[in-house]
Amino acid sequence: MTNPDTRSVIVEKDFPHPPEKVWRALTESSLIEQWLMKNDFQLVAGRAFQLRMDPVPNWNGVIDCQVVTVDPGKTLAYTWGTLGLESVVTFTLTRTDAGTHVHMEQTGFRPDQEAAYKGANYGWQAFLGKLEHVLTSVE
Template sequence: MTENDNGTITCEKFLAHTPAAVWKALTDPDLHARWWAAGDVKPVVGHRFTLDMGNFGSQLCEVTEVEDERRLAYRFAEGTLDTTITWTLSPEGNGTRLVLTHAGFDLDSPMGRQAYEGMSKGWPHVLERLDTVLGEAV
């Protein structure tokens, strides 16, 4: 995982699963709820949905970019954090290289700084859960 001073978190992980399997875990609401958060995520540009972030409440999202089995981007926490999450999938050997970029944190605001620091620590664990769920789904 890398962090930088411009309010962007980048994590990458090799997953021993096909891009199709990883894509399904990113875009199927039932699978998505098992590794990160419940919500009606769909790979359709303009689709608006909420993610149930437990103690952090429901976060409004809107899909901004879709390239099947390659790239999914959406605005995250509109009206509060106003960040963007981008998932990039690349075939690699017998699996997939997944790169998560979470950008747009306002590091000058206390809420933005706190979210950035918390998510910097949290994203690697989320990607581990994704890997676990993919292993169970096979």
């Protein structure tokens, strides 16, 4: 259920690749590292994992996550917790005539988390741009 006092970041992008290929890039640890961050992700509902980047002042670079939803080839959702932000990231894949439409939504930004909200808007645009490059190299 969505909290009416929170906001969501939504990024949608069409990829000229089949959903099976996009799904692999979203769910295989070595591919996730290429477009998102270092990780210990495993495609198991309920499994906790971490996304890691280089630490910066006032942040250790760790995002604590847990797989929430796995609907192979269609939907992947996981929690995203860091610096007081408790949110959920959901990827929904839809096959199109030209490939795959990806709808990414990160929910749970409170009104006092404006910086995190703006950062996520920027970050997900960049991450999905990197995902496009990774998909061109995936068999």
